[in-house]
Amino acid sequence: MAEDRLIINDNEYTFEPGETILQVAEKNGIRIPTLCYLKGASPTGACRICLVEVKGARALVTACSTPAASNMVIKTDSPRVIEARRFNLELLLSSGNHNCLVQGLDMDSWTDFQLKAMDAKEHKTLCPAYGDCRLQDLAVRYRVKMNRFPPAENQHPIETVNPFIVRDLSRCILCGRCVQACNEVQVNNAISFGYRGSEAKIVTKGDRALKDSDCVFCGECVQACPVGALITKDEMHSPGLDVDIKKVHTTCSYCGVGCQLYLHVKENKVVKVTGVENTGPNHGSLCVKGRFGYDFVNSPERLQKPLIKENGAFREASWDEALSLVTERLSRIKKESGPDSIFVLCSARITNEENYLAQKFTRAVIGTNNVDHCARL
Amino acid sequence: MTNPISDIEKADVILITGSNTTENHPVLSSYVKRAVSFKGAKLIVVDPRKIPITRFATLWLRQNVGTDVAWINGMMHVIVKEKLYDEEYVNTRTVGLDELKKTVQKYTPEYVEGISGIPKKQLIEAARIFAHAPAASILYAMGITQHISGTDNVKSLANLAMLCGNVGIEGGGVNPLRGQNNVQGACDMGGLPNVFTGYQRVDDLVIRERMEKAWGVERLPAKPGLTATLMMEKANAGDLKALYIIGENPMLSDPNLNHAQKSLENLDFLVVQDIFMTETARLADVVLPTASFAEKNGTFVNTERKVQRVRKAIDPPGSAREDWEIIVNLAGRMGYPMSYSDAEAIMAEIAAVTPSYCGINYGRLEYEGIHWPCPSTDHPGTPCLHVDQFSCGLGVFHAIDYIPPAEMTNNEYPLYLTTGRILYHYHTGTMTMKTHGLNELAPNSFVEISREDAETYKISNGSRLKIASRRGEIEAEARISEQAVAGTVFIPFHYAEGAANVLTNAALDPVANIPEYKVCAVKVSKAA
Ligand code: SF4
Ligand code: SF4
Ligand code: FES
Numbered sequence: 056m057a058e059d060r061l062i063i064n065d066n067e068y069t070f071e072p073g074e075t076i077l078q079v080a081e082k083n084g085i086r087i088p089t090l091c092y093l094k095g096a097s098p099t100g101a102c103r104i105c106l107v108e109v110k111g112a113r114a115l116v117t118a119c120s121t122p123a124a125s126n127m128v129i130k131t132d133s134p135r136v137i138e139a140r141r142f143n144l145e146l147l148l149s150s151g152n153h154n155c156l157v158q159g160l161d162m163d164s165w166t167d168f169q170l171k172a173m174d175a176k177e178h179k180t181l182c183p184a185y186g187d188c189r190l191q192d193l194a195v196r197y198r199v200k201m202n203r204f205p206p207a208e209n210q211h212p213i214e215t216v217n218p219f220i221v222r223d224l225s226r227c228i229l230c231g232r233c234v235q236a237c238n239e240v241q242v243n244n245a246i247s248f249g250y251r252g253s254e255a256k257i258v259t260k261g262d263r264a265l266k267d268s269d270c271v272f273c274g275e276c277v278q279a280c281p282v283g284a285l286i287t288k289d290e291m292h293s294p295g296l297d298v299d300i301k302k303v304h305t306t307c308s309y310c311g312v313g314c315q316l317y318l319h320v321k322e323n324k325v326v327k328v329t330g331v332e333n334t335g336p337n338h339g340s341l342c343v344k345g346r347f348g349y350d351f352v353n354s355p356e357r358l359q360k361p362l363i364k365e366n367g368a369f370r371e372a373s374w375d376e377a378l379s380l381v382t383e384r385l386s387r388i389k390k391e392s393g394p395d396s397i398f399v400l401c402s403a404r405i406t407n408e409e410n411y412l413a414q415k416f417t418r419a420v421i422g423t424n425n426v427d428h429c430a431r432l
Numbered sequence: 433m434t435n436p437i438s439d440i441e442k443a444d445v446i447l448i449t450g451s452n453t454t455e456n457h458p459v460l461s462s463y464v465k466r467a468v469s470f471k472g473a474k475l476i477v478v479d480p481r482k483i484p485i486t487r488f489a490t491l492w493l494r495q496n497v498g499t500d501v502a503w504i505n506g507m508m509h510v511i512v513k514e515k516l517y518d519e520e521y522v523n524t525r526t527v528g529l530d531e532l533k534k535t536v537q538k539y540t541p542e543y544v545e546g547i548s549g550i551p552k553k554q555l556i557e558a559a560r561i562f563a564h565a566p567a568a569s570i571l572y573a574m575g576i577t578q579h580i581s582g583t584d585n586v587k588s589l590a591n592l593a594m595l596c597g598n599v600g601i602e603g604g605g606v607n608p609l610r611g612q613n614n615v616q617g618a619c620d621m622g623g624l625p626n627v628f629t630g631y632q633r634v635d636d637l638v639i640r641e642r643m644e645k646a647w648g649v650e651r652l653p654a655k656p657g658l659t660a661t662l663m664m665e666k667a668n669a670g671d672l673k674a675l676y677i678i679g680e681n682p683m684l685s686d687p688n689l690n691h692a693q694k695s696l697e698n699l700d701f702l703v704v705q706d707i708f709m710t711e712t713a714r715l716a717d718v719v720l721p722t723a724s725f726a727e728k729n730g731t732f733v734n735t736e737r738k739v740q741r742v743r744k745a746i747d748p749p750g751s752a753r754e755d756w757e758i759i760v761n762l763a764g765r766m767g768y769p770m771s772y773s774d775a776e777a778i779m780a781e782i783a784a785v786t787p788s789y790c791g792i793n794y795g796r797l798e799y800e801g802i803h804w805p806c807p808s809t810d811h812p813g814t815p816c817l818h819v820d821q822f823s824c825g826l827g828v829f830h831a832i833d834y835i836p837p838a839e840m841t842n843n844e845y846p847l848y849l850t851t852g853r854i855l856y857h858y859h860t861g862t863m864t865m866k867t868h869g870l871n872e873l874a875p876n877s878f879v880e881i882s883r884e885d886a887e888t889y890k891i892s893n894g895s896r897l898k899i900a901s902r903r904g905e906i907e908a909e910a911r912i913s914e915q916a917v918a919g920t921v922f923i924p925f926h927y928a929e930g931a932a933n934v935l936t937n938a939a940l941d942p943v944a945n946i947p948e949y950k951v952c953a954v955k956v957s958k959a960a
Contacts (some may be wrong), residue, residue, distance in 0.1 A: 403618045
């Protein structure tokens with residue numbers, strides 16, 4: 056066997072030096088479940104869901120952080136692997152208020168747990184991540200039961216004192232994806248692991264609320280969080296299991312970076328924005344404006360009808376009336392004062408197609424080159 | 433940008449000047465922060481304010497506002513004197529070095545320190561770091577262009593990059609960061625008074641004839657039109673009668689707002705097409721409601737020249753129409769029928785008349801955008817410009833001398849004012865100020881002022897200030913900040929109340945006609 060080959064599930068594959076087992080597997084279409092692994096950041100090996108069996112190794116290894124080596128013989132779904140993943144999932148589920156899918160608890164402890172979990176006023180409804188939760192997905196896939204570890208007491212209060220992000224650390228599984236996203240992807244260095252042992256918690260400097268910290272509300276952590284521990288405020292108000300939401304891939308309309316984003320749409324309203332992960336320039340990242348500044352689209356102040364000013368005040372008009380008036384006035388001014396007495400200001404905000412037509416209109420219809428936009432301003 | 437955004441992480445040295453990157457181009461700034469934190473790149477920041485990205489910098493040079501040509505020439509002086517430039521590159525790919533050498537001769541570090549205030553040791557160190565880098569990337573934004581010497585500033589940065597062989601290589605380049613989502617596209621599409629799409633000149637007979645044929649018109653005008661900034665002058669003088677504004681709000685973004693208002697009121701006819709009743713729309717005779725980006729199909733071009741899709745997610749409110757539909761409606765009524773089934777059909781026409789867009793169509797943009805120039809449908813696009821040679825042959829050095837800003841401080845107006853944006857708002861705020869949370873984080877206009885100046889003028893943090901220039905006065909809240917350097921204050925221009933552009937100077941760069949937003953002289957006092 057050549058130097059740079061290994062075997063996964065009885066098939067041979069090649070790899071590049073430096074690649075992890077996970078990367079080799081993904082390249083070849085073999086799916087290994089992950090939870091804490093964040094693309095673009097260094098692997099932490101925190102969740103131990105990506106465990107695989109390597110022939111000759113005593114313990115199972117984490118695929119996300121173990122480098123591929125030549126002649127490795129790897130099993131990604133052996134019974135031992137499956138059992139270990141299930142065990143780890145049970146540990147994670149029992150670590151907090153994961154009251155969505157708990158199976159296997161006897162009636163009394165089930166009721167106790169539900170009551171305790173729903174104690175907080177923010178927990179009266181379904182978990183906002185319901186239906187869009189990596190932990191829940193995996194729990195279903197691995198048919199996890201909850202009777203091995205009784206649910207832990209989780210005392211973290213819910214933080215809502217900022218305009219955009221709800222931090223519900225009672226549902227945090229300490230996977231560290233948010234920390235990676237903040238420190239290694241956006242490099243805002245606002246959050247990290249704090250305290251030790253059972254006190255462990257994701258904290259800002261000095262364990263302050265986000266709004267009093269270095270946080271700039273890019274929301275990278277919210278997008279990275281696999282569970283319902285970090286969610287947007289808007290999601291908290293319209294929680295979980297939304298099957299009518301459609302996602303539309305488009306380009307951010309603020310700055311010139313041109314981040315690729317999904318508009319999450321429900322009933323003709325934008326309800327959430329997320330970054331598109333598999334493509335540049337942003338690879339899933341967004342800033343506070345791109346991610347949270349979408350209310351203007353649905354604003355009641357949007358103009359809905361053409362307006363004509365009469366005696367100093369606007370009145371509503373039909374398109375036909377408004378367009379006739381514009382046509383008539385522009386034509387007359389063109390005739391009386393010449394095409395160069397008219398100017399069209401197109402825009403850095405509208406599309407290429409619209410700018411193209413605006414300059415074509417100015418040149419071919421009005422007959423002047425008086426067209427510009429405010430790029431300079 | 434000459435180089436793609438992803439190249440930033442491949443640079444050995446990054447020079448940022450006139451760009452408050454973390455606040456104005458946040459996602460791009462993470463490329464810089466990652467390059468420095470994880471890839472060993474060195475960052476040099478040259479900016480009048482101690483902006484947040486300086487936290488990642490090896491060196492922060494603080495220049496006096498409006499003295500950019502001086503420090504750039506100063507760096508080149510050091511590089512020439514110490515023979516640190518890329519000799520082979522300069523010899524084979526550029527012309528004009530001798531002239532440049534002559535001009536930068538007098539810009540000794542001592543001389544530059546006198547003008548710019550940058551300590552000579554720092555300047556020399558920056559020059560050495562920059563010149564020694566195998567690949568150095570220059571990033572700049574409006575802090576470089578919004579000056580009477582804006583064009584000179586840009587050319588000077590290009591000189592510096594070429595001198596060190598940094599144009600046309602991976603991780604290098606001269607990279608302007610565009611402030612608005614589709615500035616690049618508006619320019620590419622011929623939304624400029626002197627060119628058609630793809631920068632084809634209107635005063636070129638051959639090009640004009642080709643466009644006449646494509647558009648089916650007899651004669652297209654040959655004389656370049658007015659720029660937006662001169663347009664205001666002409667309106668004020670009464671030479672301009674009608675203005676059709678599509679999606680712009682010059683009543684908040686124009687320099688010298690008092691003058692802008694008079695100019696617009698002086699028009700016989702003003703049409704404004706927008707999604708909101710903006711300050712500008714209020715002055716209009718007719719207002720036409722349009723669709724927002726979420727309500728239409730089309731494309732934007734980002735700062736790295738990448739053409740990317742915009743897709744319709746929802747229906748526009750009420751009877752609002754897409755901008756292109758409205759233009760088609762008007763053209764038809766004015767005797768020039770246009771017919772397009774959709775935005776895609778318009779792009780097909782753009783590709784047909786624009787060499788650099790020839791290979792672009794919606795099918796190819798489905799999953800990812802394409803960097804123009806893209807001359808044919810089998811061309812992959814051009815992420816990096818000028819790779820083997822400059823698009824115009826040899827790279828030309830421009831020998832440029834420093835000229836001081838149009839307005840200097842004096843006894844009456846002792847402080848410099850510079851303007852810009854903040855993280856939580858965008859441009860004139862028509863969009864961001866509809867999001868309650870953004871207003872909560874950044875509710876109102878403010879004057880950022882240094883501790884020293886605050887002491888001099890007996891100003892306490894949070895107090896109301898009156899700020900006046902020769903053109904007008906506004907009130908805003910004082911914010912004492914470590915970011916400010918004594919002698920210069922900063923005001924964001926987003927807010928209609930406390931609008932910075934009441935104060936700014938409309939003095940123009942003679943070539944690009946960009947107003948000098950970044951420098952004017954003001955005085956501050958406590959508000960009554
Ligand atoms: S908040 Fe979310 S992303 Fe962060 S550690 Fe907890 S579960 Fe993971
Ligand atoms: S998300 Fe932020 S950085 Fe990205 S394009 Fe929008 S405004 Fe720019
Ligand atoms: S995904 Fe590998 S340890 Fe979490």
